[in-house]
Amino acid sequence: MQLRFLGTGTSMGVPVIGCDCPICTSSDPRHHRLRTSALIRSHGLTILIDAGPDFRIQALNAGLRRIDAVLLTHAHFDHVAGLDDLRPFCLRQGSLPVFGSARTLADVRQRFAYAFDDTSQGSSRPSITLHAVEEPFQIGPLTVVPIAVPHGTWMITAYRIGALGYVTDASTVPPSAVMALRGVRVLVLNALRAEPHPTHLSIAEAGRVAQEVGAQRTFLVHMTHSVDYRADYGLPPEVTFAYDGLEIEV
Template structure:
């Protein structure tokens, strides 16, 4: 299984428009972060988790010519507003499968009503094949069973996903012990770590590290990172030996 970090930044990305924060002015490419998303590939299958405002560029940068579907963690803009840019995939391969909580599907149908229109469809609109993810029900993607991991982003329900030995969680603030059991001892865990100070809807660094200690993966990578976490090079030196900061374009194989 190959994982490509398409984006590892928070909702505004890094650098933030107009910011003179030192991290936003950094020349280190690892401090430049697009909105958070990953590409997951195995046995000829290609899936994307979330498609935010940088989706088009991310697909071009990685030369992705086909996707077998998109999984959505939740409906916030930094995770869904690249949805219209699935059109080239639709034109090339037909309706694109999407997988999401029923609430997220409803949000997509509201914000991108033309995609789901049954009558008088605009001829350039893409088509999708909707698949509802249920909280406690695993589902098949190709030849692989995927386990949804239920968590809270402040009060909002969000999904993480376990793909065999790889678990991906973002925008988490609380995860129950029952859900943690579903990802215990995975080989690779990805989890959000927004900043040093506590935040109302995201793990901060200490919370992310405590969560990693509960899960006990062989390796963990931090994502959904803001400029307030600090410089990539400095933060990386402070982490436990099996924990790393993810960065855009990082590729790992499991």
């Protein structure tokens, strides 16, 4: 299984519009963070996790030509705004299956109502088939386990696919989710900033969750422009920041 980080930034991305802070003006490409999204390749399948407003440029950067399924963590703008950019894939492949919680998919159906309007003949629109999931399900030979985690007052969906655990936008990771993730070799986990936040894990909180799960490697994503790769946040060596374009073997 291969994992590519398409984006590792928070909802405003990095650089932030109009910001002259050291991170937003940094020449280090790892400080340029598109909105958080990822790509999994395994058994000849390509699975996209979230499609935010940067998805078009992310797909071009990755040379992406095919998608077999889309997993949505939740329906906030920075995770679903790029669903319309699935159109080229739909035109080549036909309807794409999109998986998520019932609440997430209800929001998608409302926000992208034109995609499901049978009277809109002749228009170019994404052709997607929504699949609400609460229990483990199959994408080809891959078993995908949805895991509910809190995002402030929301409950959103993390995923386990074999040896990979993917958790973004969590404010806490409850014991039930930790148990569902135990045994993964690679964990992807959100870490917004050093300071506490009501709806996202801080860097220190993410470090503690990583230790509870016990993955061999943990990669942090969904960082704001306050996070500096050059700084020491006291993380253990197996916990590191991901960056846009990073590809790893799981």
